[in-house]
Amino acid sequence: MSVIRRAVDPSMRITTAEFVLGVANLRQLPKDGMKEVAFLGRSNVGKSSLINRLCSRKSLARTSTEPGKTRELNYYLVNKQFYFVDLPGYGYAKLPAQIRSSWGKLIEQYLKMRSQLAMVVQLVDARHEPTELDLMMVGWLDYYSIPFLIVLTKADKLPASKMPRYLGEARETFGRYAHCRGVVPFSSITGLGKSDVLQAVAQHICQDTTQKSGNPAA
Numbered sequence: 001m002s003v004i005r006r007a008v009d010p011s012m013r014i015t016t017a018e019f020v021l022g023v024a025n026l027r028q029l030p031k032d033g034m035k036e037v038a039f040l041g042r043s044n045v046g047k048s049s050l051i052n053r054l055c056s057r058k059s060l061a062r063t064s065t066e067p068g069k070t071r072e073l074n075y076y077l078v079n080k081q082f083y084f085v086d087l088p089g090y091g092y093a094k095l096p097a098q099i100r101s102s103w104g105k106l107i108e109q110y111l112k113m114r115s116q117l118a119m120v121v122q123l124v125d126a127r128h129e130p131t132e133l134d135l136m137m138v139g140w141l142d143y144y145s146i147p148f149l150i151v152l153t154k155a156d157k158l159p160a161s162k163m164p165r166y167l168g169e170a171r172e173t174f175g176r177y178a179h180c181r182g183v184v185p186f187s188s189i190t191g192l193g194k195s196d197v198l199q200a201v202a203q204h205i206c207q208d209t210t211q212k213s214g215n216p217a218a
């Protein structure tokens with residue numbers, strides 16, 4: 001098995017993906033310096049399903065009909081080159097306030113300090129207006145200058161006739177943020193949007209590597 005770091009293929013085909021680590025405490029984060037793409041969104045919005053679809057795997061990331069289950073940052077090594085990080089979902093009202101507040105701290109610390117983070121994929125339910133917490137997360141991402149892609153999940157549940165209007169509204173809402181890199185409708189059932197998400201991932205993994213190697217202080 002080769003351990004040589006290869007350049008990331010800009011056309012991005014995912015050939016291998018494996019779960020490597022669940023992180024409950026930021027001291028446990030990997031120290032190998034590999035780039036990361038993190039997935040952020042409320043519980044049950046479809047983060048695990050998106051990761052599975054991108055990796056063409058049925059059950060790499062555990063999906064659940066029971067919201068609020070994932071409490072850790074789950075690390076998946078992709079193509080032996082970079083990580084997908086499934087962040088714990090937010091907005092699950094039934095959790096005790098103390099857990100919700102420790103969740104907030106963990107995520108904000110991670111977003112703030114993680115220099116390996118090349119981009120965030122922020123998931124929002126295609127059928128609904130973004131929640132207050134969705135907008136707060138996007139506010140953090142923008143504040144910390146983290147490029148993000150908005151993915152509108154469960155687009156298959158939206159009547160096709162409504163898609164142009166919903167997409168237009170989302171582009172207006174999120175396009176205002178300096179670090180928003182686009183809005184993509186997505187379905188983990190039909191695969192709609194998969195190639196767009198992969199293309200954005202490839203661009204940011206490559207771009208970030210080039211920038212950082214040209215600027216060691218970054």
Ligand SMILES: Nc1nc2c(ncn2[C@@H]2O[C@H](COP(=O)(O)OP(=O)(O)O)[C@@H](O)[C@H]2O)c(=O)[nH]1
Pocket residue numbers: 041042043044045046047048049050062063064065067068089153154155156157186187188189
């Ligand atoms: N129809 C439809 N259902 C989806 C889609 N993505 C996720 N789901 C369902 O939504 C529920 C939550 O998905 P999951 O990926 O576990 O969400 P997570 O909590 O954000 O990781 C599961 O029952 C999924 O089958 C999608 O694109 N279309």
Ligand SMILES: [Mg+2]
Pocket residue numbers: 047048049062063064070086
């Ligand atoms: Mg999940």
